[in-house]
Every structure is written in C-alpha cells, then in structure tokens.
Amino acid sequence: MILNGSQILAEVLVEQGVEALFGYPGGSILNICDALYDYRDKIKQYVTAHEQGASHAADGYARATGKTGVVLATSGPGATNLVTGIATAYMDSVPMVAITGNVGTSLIGRDSFQEVYIAGITMPITKHNFVVRRVEELADTLRAAFRIANTGRKGPVLVDIPKDVTAAKCEFTSGPKIEGEYTTELDGEALRAAAEAINKAERPVIYFGGGVGSGEAGEELRALMNKAGIPAAHTLMAAGVIGCGEPLNLGLLGMHGNVASNLAVNEADLVLAVGTRFSDRVALNTEAFAKKATIIQIDIDPSEVNKNVLVDLSLIGDVKDVLTALLPLISENSHPEWLKQIGEWQKRGYVPKDDDSVLKPHQVIDAICERAGEDAIYVTDVGQHQLWAAQYCRHVRSRHFLTSGGLGTMGYGYGAALGAKAAFPDKPVIHITGDGSFHMNMNEACTAVSYNLPVITVIMNNSVLGMVRQWQTVFYNRRYSGSEPERVTDYVKVAEGFGLKGYRCTNLAQFKKAMDEAMTLNCPVWIDCVIDREEKVLPMIPAGETVDKMIME
Amino acid sequence: MSKQVLSVLVANHAGVLARVASLFCQRGFNIDSLTVSATDNPAISRITIVTEGDRQVLEQIIKQTGKLEETKKVIPLKANNSLFRELLLLKVEADEKVRREVCGICEIYRAKIIDLTVQSLIVELTGNPNKIDGFLTMMKQYNILEMCRTGVTALERGYSVQTID
Numbered sequence: 209m210i211l212n213g214s215q216i217l218a219e220v221l222v223e224q225g226v227e228a229l230f231g232y233p234g235g236s237i238l239n240i241c242d243a244l245y246d247y248r249d250k251i252k253q254y255v256t257a258h259e260q261g262a263s264h265a266a267d268g269y270a271r272a273t274g275k276t277g278v279v280l281a282t283s284g285p286g287a288t289n290l291v292t293g294i295a296t297a298y299m300d301s302v303p304m305v306a307i308t309g310n311v312g313t314s315l316i317g318r319d320s321f322q323e324v325y326i327a328g329i330t331m332p333i334t335k336h337n338f339v340v341r342r343v344e345e346l347a348d349t350l351r352a353a354f355r356i357a358n359t360g361r362k363g364p365v366l367v368d369i370p371k372d373v374t375a376a377k378c379e380f381t382s383g384p385k386i387e388g389e390y391t392t393e394l395d396g397e398a399l400r401a402a403a404e405a406i407n408k409a410e411r412p413v414i415y416f417g418g419g420v421g422s423g424e425a426g427e428e429l430r431a432l433m434n435k436a437g438i439p440a441a442h443t444l445m446a447a448g449v450i451g452c453g454e455p456l457n458l459g460l461l462g463m464h465g466n467v468a469s470n471l472a473v474n475e476a477d478l479v480l481a482v483g484t485r486f487s488d489r490v491a492l493n494t495e496a497f498a499k500k501a502t503i504i505q506i507d508i509d510p511s512e513v514n515k516n517v518l519v520d521l522s523l524i525g526d527v528k529d530v531l532t533a534l535l536p537l538i539s540e541n542s543h544p545e546w547l548k549q550i551g552e553w554q555k556r557g558y559v560p561k562d563d564d565s566v567l568k569p570h571q572v573i574d575a576i577c578e579r580a581g582e583d584a585i586y587v588t589d590v591g592q593h594q595l596w597a598a599q600y601c602r603h604v605r606s607r608h609f610l611t612s613g614g615l616g617t618m619g620y621g622y623g624a625a626l627g628a629k630a631a632f633p634d635k636p637v638i639h640i641t642g643d644g645s646f647h648m649n650m651n652e653a654c655t656a657v658s659y660n661l662p663v664i665t666v667i668m669n670n671s672v673l674g675m676v677r678q679w680q681t682v683f684y685n686r687r688y689s690g691s692e693p694e695r696v697t698d699y700v701k702v703a704e705g706f707g708l709k710g711y712r713c714t715n716l717a718q719f720k721k722a723m724d725e726a727m728t729l730n731c732p733v734w735i736d737c738v739i740d741r742e743e744k745v746l747p748m749i750p751a752g753e754t755v756d757k758m759i760m761e
Numbered sequence: 762m763s764k765q766v767l768s769v770l771v772a773n774h775a776g777v778l779a780r781v782a783s784l785f786c787q788r789g790f791n792i793d794s795l796t797v798s799a800t801d802n803p804a805i806s807r808i809t810i811v812t813e814g815d816r817q818v819l820e821q822i823i824k825q826t827g828k829l830e831e832t833k834k835v836i837p838l839k840a841n842n843s844l845f846r847e848l849l850l851l852k853v854e855a856d857e858k859v860r861r862e863v864c865g866i867c868e869i870y871r872a873k874i875i876d877l878t879v880q881s882l883i884v885e886l887t888g889n890p891n892k893i894d895g896f897l898t899m900m901k902q903y904n905i906l907e908m909c910r911t912g913v914t915a916l917e918r919g920y921s922v923q924t925i926d
Contacts, residue, residue: 336829
C-alpha cells in the first residue's frame with residue numbers, strides 16, 4: 209500500500225510491537241503526530257513536561273520490560289533535550305529508539321529555525337544513528353534501528369527524519385517483528401580453561417553486573433553459584449538479579465559497597481566477572497583490583513575485555529549462553545573455610561543506628577520496602593538517596609531497581625518511574641529521590657497527573673546537595689561551596705499545585721502513616737522526608753583507593 | 762608505545778569518517794595519519810589509520826573501531842607482510858645556485874620534479890614513509906616553502922584478499 213512517511217513510521221512501530229510512545233510534539237513532527245492520531249488505540253502516547261523526561265520514561269520502560277523504549281521529539285531543542293536521556297541509556301546499555309524530526313531536506317544546513325545536527329551531536333552517545341533522506345529508506349532504517357538497539361550489547365539508536373520525508377509517499381509492505389540476531393560463538397578451549405580455574409580455586413568470588421540482568425541470566429548465574437559454592441558480589445546495576453536474602457549473595461561491591469564484598473574481591477584467588485565492565489566505581493584502583501586473583505571475564509562486548517583491568521581469560525558471548533555452556537563443566541563444590549572468612553568480614557559491616565524520633569535514611573527505605581513489597585519497582589535519582597536505596601532496599605527481582613549507574617544522571621528518576629508505571633500499571637512504583645535531583649525534573653508531576661500514573665515519590669530532603677556535600681565534608685575540609693542552596697520549596701504546596709497529593713514527615717511514625725495512605729490512594733503522591741544534612745552514605749572507599757582506605761564513620 | 766597501521770573496511774556512507782574520527786577523539790586515541798579511499802567494492806571504503814599506543818591501547822583501538830555499526834572489518838597490518846606507501850609534494854626554494862644539488866638528491870630518491878620556476882621547484886615522491894622521512898631530512902638543508910604528505914595507504918602482500926563476512 210502507498211503510505212506517507214509518518215504513516216510508515218506508525219506502521220513500523222506497530223509491527224515492532226511498540227505499545228507506548230513517550231514524547232513531545234513540535235513543528236517538524238506535526239505530520240508524525242497527525243498520523244499517530246489514527247494509531248492512538250494501538251500506541252499509547254505519553255506527552256511529558258519536557259523531552260528529557262520523555263527520554264528517561266522510554267529508558268525506564270525499557271529497563272522494566274526488556275523491550276525497546278521509544279521516544280519522539282521534534283527538531284532543534286526537542287532533539288537536544290533528549291541528549292541526557294540518550295547518554296544515560298547508552299552508559300547503562302538500555303535498548304532505546306529515539307526518533308527526531310528535522311527541518312525539511314531543502315532547509316538542512318542553512319541554520320534554519322529549530323535546525324540542529326542531532327546525528328552529529330549524538331554520535332558518541334548512541335550505538336548508531338541514522339538520518340533518513342528518502343522515504344523509500346524509512347521503513348528499513350527504522351527496522352534496523354530496532355534491531356541494533358536490542359541486539360548484542362543493547363543501547364540507544366537515533367533516527368532523524370526531515371519533515372519532507374514524513375510527508376513523502378511510497379509503497380509500504382509490513383514486515384515481521386525483528387528479534388535479536390546475536391549468536392554466541394563458544395570457544396571450547398577457553399570454556400574448559402575457565403572451568404578448570406573455577407574448579408580448583410580456593411577463594412573464588414563472582415562479581416556480576418547489569419549484563420546479567422539485561423541478558424536475563426539470573427537463573428543461570430544462581431545455578432553456577434550454588435553448584436560451585438561461590439559467593440557473589442554485585443554492582444549497582446545488578447541489584448535484584450540475585451535476591452538479597454540468598455546466602456551466597458554478598459551484596460553491593462565498590463565505592464559504597466559493603467566491607468565483605470570488597471574484601472572478598474580483594475582477597476580472592478579467582479574472580480569471575482560476569483556482565484560487568486570494571487568501572488571506576490567498582491575497580492576504584494585498576495592496578496590494585498583483585499590483585500591476588502586470576503580474573504575471568506564473561507561479556508557480550510569484546511571491547512570490555514582489558515579496557516580497565518587486564519584479565520587472564522575472557523569468554524565472549526551472551527551471558528546466558530556462556531553460563532549455560534559453562535555449568536556442566538563446573539564441579540559441585542563448597543568452600544567452607546573461605547565462606548567462614550567472609551562471614552567474619554560480614555560481622556565487621558557498617559550498621560546504621562536507628563532513631564525513630566527523626567527520619568534515618570535506612571529506616572525510611574526499610575519502611576518503604578515493608579509497604580511496597582517485593583513486587584514493587586524502585587526507581588532512584590542520583591546522589592545519597594540512590595546509594596541508600598541500593599544498600600537498604602530488599603532487592604529480590606531483576607528489572608525492579610532502576611537507576612542511572614553509568615552516567616549518574618540527577619533528574620533521571622521521575623521520568624523513568626513514569627515509564628515503568630506505564631509498563632506495569634498494577635505494580636507499585638516507588639520513586640526514591642533527593643531534594644537536589646528532584647528539583648531537576650519535578651515538572652514531570654504534570655505527566656503523572658495527566659495520565660494518572662500513581663507513582664509514589666519519596667523525597668530524602670536534607671536541604672543540601674548531599675553527595676557533593678559529603679565529599680566536601682570528607683575531602684574539602686567542610687568548605688560547602690555550591691552545595692547548600694538553602695531552598696525553601698514547600699513540596700506539599702507544589703504537589704497540590706500540580707494536582708497531586710503531598711505529605712511532609714519529620715519522624716518515622718509520620719512517614720509510615722503517609723506511606724500507608726499513599727499505597728491506597730491510586731494517585732501520584734509526593735512524600736517529603738526531612739533528614740539531617742550530616743547523614744552520610746557509608747561505608748565509602750575514596751576514589752582511586754582500595755578497601756584498606758574504607759571510611760566507616 | 763608502538764606504531765600500528767590499521768586497514769579499516771567501512772560502509773561507504775556519509776558520516777563514516779566522522780564516526781571513526783569522533784571515536785578516536787573521544788577515547789584519546791592517537792591518529793598519526795588517516796586516509797580514506799574507495800575500494801573495488803563501491804559499497805565499501807577503506808580507511809587506513811596509522812596510530813600509536815601500548816598493547817592495551819592498541820587492543821582497545823581495534824575493538825572499539827570494530828564495534829562501530831558501519832565498520833565491516835579492522836585489519837591490523839603487519840609490517841613484514843604489508844606494503845605501505847605515501848605521496849609527498851614538496852615546494853623548495855631552488856635558484857640556479859642550488860638547483861643542481863637539489864636535482865641530484867631528487868635523482869637518488871627517484872623523486873619527480875613536477876613544477877619549476879626561476880626560484881623554486883615542486884618535487885613529487887612516492888614511497889614507504891621511511892623513505893620519505895629520509896628524503897625530507899636531506900631536503901631540510903634547503904629552504905622548504907611548503908609541503909604536503911598524503912598519509913599512509915597500505916595493502917597486504919600476496920594473492921589473498923580480505924573478505925567481509
């Protein structure tokens with residue numbers, strides 16, 4: 209059938225199974241908006257307050273579902289407003305297709321109104337991007353975008369479509385939904401060598417990251433851990449992939465990870481790194497990281513091998529495939545001495561002090577989890593609250609803790625939470641934020657109201673930019689430059705102004721009551737939690753240091 | 762630190778060079794020289810990059826370049842099995858006092874004189890980059906007015922060809 213570019217776009221979105229579209233209208237995508245009007249029963253559109261919010265929503269949707277998130281924006285400022293969201297998705301390997309309109313091809317290169325070279329701008333923060341100059345190329349280009357975004361190591365792809373291409377017509381034939389084409393080519397010799405090293409290790413530890421979650425390989429990893437009797441520590445990106453109560457799960461590793469995880473990696477004779485990239489928040493000192501260990505790395509992306517830390521052996525492929533192939537070669541084993549040693553280290557862990565008369569971060573998180581439960585999706589912004597959530601939430605499900613790990617995007621949370629809620633309307637979605645991060649994108653409250661997305665936002669409000677201030681306390685002699693903006697925002701009033709419900713709490717009983725109510729309300733809620741500005745994220749290993757330099761108070 | 766010549770086969774699309782250059786710039790990889798040219802396949806271009814780094818950096822350069830969607834193949838060329846060629850154009854001041862000497866050096870290097878004025882001449886020299894370096898060392902005793910080198914272009918020796926999967 210003969211369709212115009214905008215209809216072709218809509219058809220390909222339907223064909224690729226897209227049910228939700230996050231975005232914001234504008235001049236260059238008027239034709240697209242017009243075509244989508246006819247598809248509103250098939251593709252639910254969410255118009256956000258700001259394109260950045262839409263990009264984070266598409267990201268949150270993708271992280272929660274595993275499907276490719278789709279965001280649409282107009283040319284110029286619409287496109288540039290996506291940049292932070294695209295970069296966030298890129299750093300955390302989240303499948304996303306960003307569609308931008310552009311000025312007509314005859315206006316490109318003339319500094320036209322709302323013209324920007326978004327393909328150039330997003331080159332280093334996308335897996336790939338396209339400018340579609342002919343309508344005949346549109347359908348296949350969009351299909352390629354979906355294939356690239358969700359194949360191999362996942363990531364964002366941008367498709368820029370000039371306005372005249374959205375109006376031009378051509379023949380369109382519907383195609384099948386594109387499935388990832390990645391096939392693992394297993395290296396038998398490397399597999400055997402890895403198995404042998406694992407089998408003979410005396411102090412082995414697994415260090416796993418977001419790749420296990422996005423590769424849906426939690427079961428396979430657990431099977432390996434249990435069969436070989438190997439404890440495992442995880443990165444921020446992998447919270448929930450292995451349940452927090454499972455005995456071999458040591459918990460968070462790295463800068464704000466726990467004592468036992470960090471010491472285990474430090475003292476291990478074998479480290480099996482799975483779906484992770486030795487980032488500077490984990491391998492804080494690349495020279496000293498796991499110095500006593502033989503390091504084996506499993507990753508889908510060969511460029512992650514020997515990038516930050518030199519490894520002894522690598523197995524390239526889909527984590528699930530590699531673990532499945534590895535498991536039969538692994539002997540049933542246990543390491544009682546090693547686990548006993550780790551148990552001793554666990555007793556040395558940081559324990560925060562309770563105080564019900566105020567709001568202590570760990571007690572707030574605890575109260576949230578008690579009420580929202582294991583099925584809730586927890587979404588954070590970036591800063592102290594993010595690490596508290598990582599440390600104290602009872603993570604038990606993969607894809608249920610959404611956080612900007614790589615880019616560390618303050619303002620990520622609200623949009624991402626709305627995207628997750630759009631995907632899972634029946635699950636509680638809790639947005640845990642700080643007053644600093646929340647000020648960046650709190651405007652998305654209007655989106656929560658427009659589409660009645662009952663996300664509960666818990667604001668850890670210490671009136672300062674807590675993580676910056678914490679570093680200034682520890683490393684800059686308490687010179688609080690720029691970190692104490694002294695805002696007087698009344699969150700209850702602002703919430704009401706947006707048309708949602710707001711609470712303010714100063715002690716634990718109040719918070720529990722507010723949270724109980726919020727869980728029953730079925731409307732978006734903000735809960736302002738006043739916490740002390742001296743609260744720190746502990747323990748902490750200073751940047752570039754090792755576990756010996758861990759700060760405990 | 763060692764030098765490495767990479768022959769990178771890429772899709773012949775607008776913007777491919779920008780992607781490769783952007784990658785090198787972003788990750789702080791070195792580019793000593795870079796040439797882009799057509800190949801026998803109109804859908805494929807060849808980018809020949811001379812780069813520098815330790816083993817870990819060179820490994821990253823090869824893998825990161827290979828990861829680009831439009832990269833079809835990255836071939837690290839071995840010096841003992843490859844031919845490297847570069848073209849030099851050199852404009853040198855040469856009045857009647859030194860012209861004969863300059864021409865003598867050109868003859869030894871088998872360089873061609875392709876432009877001549879009363880005060881100057883332009884020399885064209887093709888060869889291995891080392892040969893060009895040697896020639897330039899000799900020519901430095903004269904007043905060089907302008908020069909231009911194309912950067913290295915290269916192919917592996919022998920009958921076999923690099924195919925794209």
